[in-house]
Amino acid sequence: MSNRHEKKEGNLISGRISWECQRAVYSGLRSPVLAVIPLEIAAMLFVSAKGAGQIYLDLLPLLILITVLADFFTCLVRGNQKIVMLSLILLTVGTMLQSIFRAELLLKKPEAYSGGSAAAGLQLQYLAAFSLAVVTGFIYRKFRICSSMRTAEILTVFSILLAGFTLVFARGVGGARNWVHLGGLSFQTTELVKFLYLFIAAALLGTTKQPSARRIRAFFAVSFVEMGFLVLQNEFGTLLLILMVFLTFLFMFVPDLRIFGGTAAGLGLMSFLAVTAGVKLKQWAAAGKAIAANPLAVRYLSSFNKIANRFIYWRHPESDPLGQGYQLLKARESILLGGWFGTSSITDLPVKTSDLVYPALIQRCGMIFAFLVFLVFILLWLEGMKVCVRKKDRYHRMMAVGLLFMFFDQTIIIIAGSTGLCPLTGITLPFISSGGSSLVVSFMLISVLLCISGDISWKGISNEEDEFFAKSADRAKRIFASGYQHVCGAVQKFRAPARSVGGSGPKKGRRQTGRV
Numbered sequence: 093m094s095n096r097h098e099k100k101e102g103n104l105i106s107g108r109i110s111w112e113c114q115r116a117v118y119s120g121l122r123s124p125v126l127a128v129i130p131l132e133i134a135a136m137l138f139v140s141a142k143g144a145g146q147i148y149l150d151l152l153p154l155l156i157l158i159t160v161l162a163d164f165f166t167c168l169v170r171g172n173q174k175i176v177m178l179s180l181i182l183l184t185v186g187t188m189l190q191s192i193f194r195a196e197l198l199l200k201k202p203e204a205y206s207g208g209s210a211a212a213g214l215q216l217q218y219l220a221a222f223s224l225a226v227v228t229g230f231i232y233r234k235f236r237i238c239s240s241m242r243t244a245e246i247l248t249v250f251s252i253l254l255a256g257f258t259l260v261f262a263r264g265v266g267g268a269r270n271w272v273h274l275g276g277l278s279f280q281t282t283e284l285v286k287f288l289y290l291f292i293a294a295a296l297l298g299t300t301k302q303p304s305a306r307r308i309r310a311f312f313a314v315s316f317v318e319m320g321f322l323v324l325q326n327e328f329g330t331l332l333l334i335l336m337v338f339l340t341f342l343f344m345f346v347p348d349l350r351i352f353g354g355t356a357a358g359l360g361l362m363s364f365l366a367v368t369a370g371v372k373l374k375q376w377a378a379a380g381k382a383i384a385a386n387p388l389a390v391r392y393l394s395s396f397n398k399i400a401n402r403f404i405y406w407r408h409p410e411s412d413p414l415g416q417g418y419q420l421l422k423a424r425e426s427i428l429l430g431g432w433f434g435t436s437s438i439t440d441l442p443v444k445t446s447d448l449v450y451p452a453l454i455q456r457c458g459m460i461f462a463f464l465v466f467l468v469f470i471l472l473w474l475e476g477m478k479v480c481v482r483k484k485d486r487y488h489r490m491m492a493v494g495l496l497f498m499f500f501d502q503t504i505i506i507i508a509g510s511t512g513l514c515p516l517t518g519i520t521l522p523f524i525s526s527g528g529s530s531l532v533v534s535f536m537l538i539s540v541l542l543c544i545s546g547d548i549s550w551k552g553i554s555n556e557e558d559e560f561f562a563k564s565a566d567r568a569k570r571i572f573a574s575g576y577q578h579v580c581g582a583v584q585k586f587r588a589p590a591r592s593v594g595g596s597g598p599k600k601g602r603r604q605t606g607r608v
Contacts, residue, residue, distance in 0.1 A: 123173050125163040128180045129156055135188050144195035150211035151187050158222050165226060169233060171542035172479060178472040179523065179538045185465055186524035189453055190214060193445050196438065217528040225535035233543045236550035239487050244295035247288045248314055254281050255321035269325045280529035282322065282330045287533050289318055289334060290494040297345045298490035299552050308346060326395060329517030336501045337494055345490055370396030402515035423448050423510055426455040434458035445526040447518050450510045466507065473500045479545040487552020488544045495541045
């Protein structure tokens with residue numbers, strides 16, 4: 093009988109899976125996501141005109157495969173199709189640009205990719221990023237443990253250990269210690285840290301309707317510990333990004349606005365004191381005082397000078413054209429050369445594949461094309477805001493807000509910095525800059541956001557659910573107490589006739605024993 097029941101249950105599960113897959117295929121065929129494929133094919137014409145047709149052609153089948161699978165999985169989870177469509181458009185632009193960069197490198201150094209295809213590195217990055225995004229989305233969609241405090245504690249410990257490991261063993265790149273090299277692989281650990289930070293913050297503030305003072309204090313502690321490690325690593329771009337997300341969470345998910353106001357005032361005061369201390373140390377160092385030679389003072393002064401120089405040469409890059417102002421001057425030159433429609437005249441732009449990818453995009457494709465790319469980012473942000481507004485569950489809403497603002501804040505910081513609207517920071521433009529770590533985390537951010545926009549099978553723990561569990565526990569106690577009373581009553585009823593039947597013998601025996 094049990095075997096028959098298990099077989100019937102298995103048939104129901106397999107039938108449900110088959111029906112869901114058929115529904116996803118049918119919905120996918122009608123999805124706007126597949127409209128990206130003609131765009132990906134048409135991009136071949138533009139890339140070929142830039143001499144990178146073969147490299148892009150090697151990437152095109154994988155790009156189409158990712159588009160089809162992304163469409164299928166989005167329909168399977170009933171996610172927002174516009175979000176995945178806009179993300180794939182950005183990925184297509186990034187693929188075009190990175191193909192052009194590789195073609196330019198081959199012209200200068202034909203031996204650069206002598207060991208294999210110029211597209212092999214990007215192919216591996218795309219496969220790894222998409223696979224990890226699918227796994228991350230599956231875990232988030234199915235397992236409620238993602239929102240548990242126990243998971244938050246584990247992720248906090250892991251983040252701190254990862255930051256400490258990076259601080260000790262990472263190699264410095266551009267003055268920042270954020271790259272860990274294991275064998276032939278390298279990974280930027282701060283990309284993973286900022287992703288895990290969202291889960292920790294959401295578990296602390298998003299799983300209760302009114303977060304307690306204890307949880308708010310834990311949120312502050314975790315945030316400032318993470319930012320402290322970023323300061324020690326000289327990773328000020330990611331520091332600014334996490335600080336912006338921290339203030340967003342504080343404003344939107346801590347009901348007492350006095351806490352937000354006090355925190356903003358405290359950060360302002362700390363910044364003023366930090367600048368004052370840096371200026372004073374700089375004066376003492378110039379005067380040759382011994383206090384400025386202290387190792388802590390030297391370390392502090394080094395970080396202070398790095399940040400101060402970003403502001404100084406942001407305003408006046410021409411004051412050091414071959415040093416601190418070189419990148420900004422080259423970025424301005426690229427933007428001017430690009431004009432409205434791009435140019436074939438290529439300037440030697442430093443870190444064009446990552447930090448200065450937006451000026452490189454303007455130079456090769458023109459200001460109009462770059463503006464359309466920025467418009468895609470805006471539309472993606474608007475679609476994400478719809479998800480945040482419509483989501484009723486507080487935990488998922490907080491996760492959606494964190495994912496969306498981390499993605500968009502990063503976009504604003506790097507575009508504004510590379511075009512001279514604010515000091516330049518060393519972070520990447522999502523889906524467009526090169527770098528496996530950045531690409532993987534960008535895929536994972538969008539994957540979780542798509543799951544939140546669809547049918548999540550669980551809800552974040554809230555006060556109402558805690559009350560429900562408390563009532564369930566009280567109900568269980570009452571049932572247990574009632575059953576215990578019934579059992580005790582039955583035992584008493586059983587003992588009474590037993591004593592009446594066999595009670596005289598033992599009494600006489602005890603009396604006789606007493607007499608003897």
